[in-house]
Amino acid sequence: MPTTPPAETAAIPRLTTGAAAALGFCATLLIAWGTTNDEFSFAESGWPNAAVKAVGRTIPWPFDYVVIVAGAWLLCWLWWRLRPWSGPLGVVVRKGDRRPVPEPVDGPGVRRPLWVFAAWVLPLLLVPPVLSADATLYADAGYMVSRGVNPYDAGLAGGGGPYAPQVDPLWVGHGVAYPPLTLLINGALVALTGADPYLAVVAMRLPALIGVALMAFALVRIQRVRGKPADAALWWGVLNPLCVLHFVGGAHNDALMAGVSLTAIWLVVEFPGAWARWLAAPVLVGVAMALKQQGGLTVLAVAGLPVLDALRRATLGRRLWLLGWRTAGVTGIAVATFAAITAASGLGLGWTRWLTLMGAAGTIAPFGMISQYGGILLRFGGADPGPFKLVVAVISNGVLLAVLAWVVIRWSDRPLHAVGWGSLAVAILGQALHPWYVPWSLAVLGLDKLTPRQRWWLAAFVIGFVAWHSFQSSVWYKVRI
Numbered sequence: 001m002p003t004t005p006p007a008e009t010a011a012i013p014r015l016t017t018g019a020a021a022a023l024g025f026c027a028t029l030l031i032a033w034g035t036t037n038d039e040f041s042f043a044e045s046g047w048p049n050a051a052v053k054a055v056g057r058t059i060p061w062p063f064d065y066v067v068i069v070a071g072a073w074l075l076c077w078l079w080w081r082l083r084p085w086s087g088p089l090g091v092v093v094r095k096g097d098r099r100p101v102p103e104p105v106d107g108p109g110v111r112r113p114l115w116v117f118a119a120w121v122l123p124l125l126l127v128p129p130v131l132s133a134d135a136t137l138y139a140d141a142g143y144m145v146s147r148g149v150n151p152y153d154a155g156l157a158g159g160g161g162p163y164a165p166q167v168d169p170l171w172v173g174h175g176v177a178y179p180p181l182t183l184l185i186n187g188a189l190v191a192l193t194g195a196d197p198y199l200a201v202v203a204m205r206l207p208a209l210i211g212v213a214l215m216a217f218a219l220v221r222i223q224r225v226r227g228k229p230a231d232a233a234l235w236w237g238v239l240n241p242l243c244v245l246h247f248v249g250g251a252h253n254d255a256l257m258a259g260v261s262l263t264a265i266w267l268v269v270e271f272p273g274a275w276a277r278w279l280a281a282p283v284l285v286g287v288a289m290a291l292k293q294q295g296g297l298t299v300l301a302v303a304g305l306p307v308l309d310a311l312r313r314a315t316l317g318r319r320l321w322l323l324g325w326r327t328a329g330v331t332g333i334a335v336a337t338f339a340a341i342t343a344a345s346g347l348g349l350g351w352t353r354w355l356t357l358m359g360a361a362g363t364i365a366p367f368g369m370i371s372q373y374g375g376i377l378l379r380f381g382g383a384d385p386g387p388f389k390l391v392v393a394v395i396s397n398g399v400l401l402a403v404l405a406w407v408v409i410r411w412s413d414r415p416l417h418a419v420g421w422g423s424l425a426v427a428i429l430g431q432a433l434h435p436w437y438v439p440w441s442l443a444v445l446g447l448d449k450l451t452p453r454q455r456w457w458l459a460a461f462v463i464g465f466v467a468w469h470s471f472q473s474s475v476w477y478k479v480r481i
Contacts, residue, residue, distance in 0.1 A: 015081060017112045021119035023078050028244065029123040030071030034474070035130050037064040042136070043165040047128055048197035065475045068131075072470030075120070075241045076463045082116075082239065083459065084109035084231040113234045114216055120239075121248045126202055130249030131473045132436070135204040136166040138253065141176055142186030143195060145347075151176050151183060152350025162197040177354040179338075180345035181290035182253045204251040212238060212247055214259030215443055218266040222447055225269050236446030236458075237439065241466045246436035257292035258440040260284055265301045265416075265444075277306050282330045286337025294440065297423050299334055300408065301444070303327040304415030311413045319412045356393075356431070364468070365433035367396035393431075400429040420445035435469050438462070 015023075036056035038046030047053055059067065110116055129135040141151040144159035155173045157164035176183070185207055193200040216238050223230040237243065247255035264284035267276045281302045288295025303326035304311060311319050342349065362372055371392040375385030403425045411417040420441050427437035442458065450458070 015110060017110060017116060020078065020082060020110045021116045024075060024116060024120035024244075025123060027071045027074040027078065028120050028249070030067040030074070031130055031245070031249065031470075032123040032127040033059055034064040034066075034068035034071070035128050037061070039064060040128065040133075040474075041166065042133060042168050045165075048162070048166075052128060052198065068474045069470050072131075072241065072245065072466055075244065076466050079235075079239060079241050080459065080463060082110045082113075082235065084235050085455070109231045109235065110239075113231065113239055117216075117234075117238050117244070120244050124244075124249040125205060129201065129204075129251055130245055131470060132246065132250040132252070132434075133166070133168050135201050135251040136163055137168070137171060137176065138182075138186045138204045138251070139163045139190060139200045140167050141178070141183055142188075142190040142200070145183050145187030146191045146195070150347055150350065152347060152353065162195060163201070166197075166201070174357055175350060175354040177351045177357065178253065179290045179293060179351055180342050180347040181287065182292065183347060184345055185253075185256075185291075202251075205248060207253065208247050208251045208255035211255035211257070211259030212243065214263050215243075215255075218259070218262035219443065219447065222262075222266050222269050233443070233446040237443030240439060240442055240462055242435050242442070242462060243439040245466065245470075246434075247439055250436060252436035254292050254294070254436050254440060257288045257295045258443060260288040260291065261295045261298040261440070262443060264288065264298055265305065268302050268305050272306070277302070278329070278333070282333035283337045285330065286334040287341070289334060289338045290341040294423060294426060294437070296331075296334065297419050297426070299327050299330045300422070301415045301419045303330045304412075304418070308413075308415070311415075314413075316409075316412070320409065323408075323412050323415070363432045363434060365428065365430060367392055367399075367429065368431050368433070371396075371431075396429060396431070400425065403429060414448060416444055416448040420448065435465055438465070 033055065034040075036047065036052050037059055038053060038056050039061060041047045047056065056064075124130060137156055140156055140159070140161070140163035143161045143163050144151045144154055147159060147161070149159045151159075152175045155175050157167045157172045186204070189203040189206065190200045193203050216234065219233040219237050220230045223233055243255075246252055247258075261284070264281040267281040267284070270276075282299070285295060285298045285302060288298060300323070304323050307322060307326065311323060314322060362368070371389045374392065375389055378385040378388055404422055407422045407425060408418050411421065423444070424438065424441040427433055427441065438461075442462070445458070
């Protein structure tokens, strides 16, 4: 019986570069406008800048909430609209059914994605930190470093100065878990701005912008070397709302870590020499770790990509042995680099004392919620929540280690997949799940082939996370405090 030829997939009209840029500009402009309201500053006097305060007065409560949430949701819709595949879920639509096919179908995407990204982030560059106050913590820690005070020992706001009143009360008196290189950069930016109460906070976006620029460069170059278009990688890694709002808008230090890590991966893909594979790239991984500890997972890609063909031909046992000894060598060089930076900084390893504080903020991390809300119930019933929280922490660490082991074994022949899914596992199964933990994983996964189901679930996760966090950070959180 003759089969009916498949019908053409219904074409989604391509958004022009100008339309995509303009719509995204409007979305982030709404978010930037709402953020200027003094309500989002932890200082009693509001934002320490006359121009920002004047703009903020034009958007009173509750309209500041409305425009922030509306802008974030508009950006999510636009990002999904620009996806580089066709069909609502990445499927080929055949006559009479909508069954998924194994291979993705090229879709409209957008031309000149980096120009579009530039338009999207433009309104965010000079406004206060967006959807997070972490940049004020960076400035406060940097102020202490610039004055010769160790933030690991003094605790946030412990050094006085212009940024102490802006520190979220939740963190006052506590040290930071950031590695030493990040603190040195924060201190340099505070000194560069003359410890200006507002400009130094905004200046924390400079490392983030450098990090995103490195990400874009590395993603394009890696795909060019591999003979593949960079559209999907840029859509996942740079254009996604988590990168726009939290790497740039929130000025989070994860951005520079991600950029340096991807640069290390690019080196081993572009250059076949031992200098890149056993010196430059591992050293960059150590630098990334000194910016944010999660960069250490990059060792899997740096070790595995140069021998990718051998990994794919080998049996599982030989594959794990080959990847294992190479990863151990790369890790040794990276850790030595991290240790040298730590020693040169003079700040020591005080950040290790504050790692358990990460879950105090209360996020949607599964084990974090179990620990937090279970502890509340126990305290309400008159019991000590300490032992319960300790048990949850032990279980969560065990589950995370088991998942990481499975990821490495499962994708030992696909190092990029191992790094991407492994870093995502660390974010989700750790004590806290913040939106700025995720773009790094998406950028790495965007370099590899994803199944239609994986693409859909990842995109749904991004959109849902941005939509929820924009509401949680602006409305729910501010109402609570």
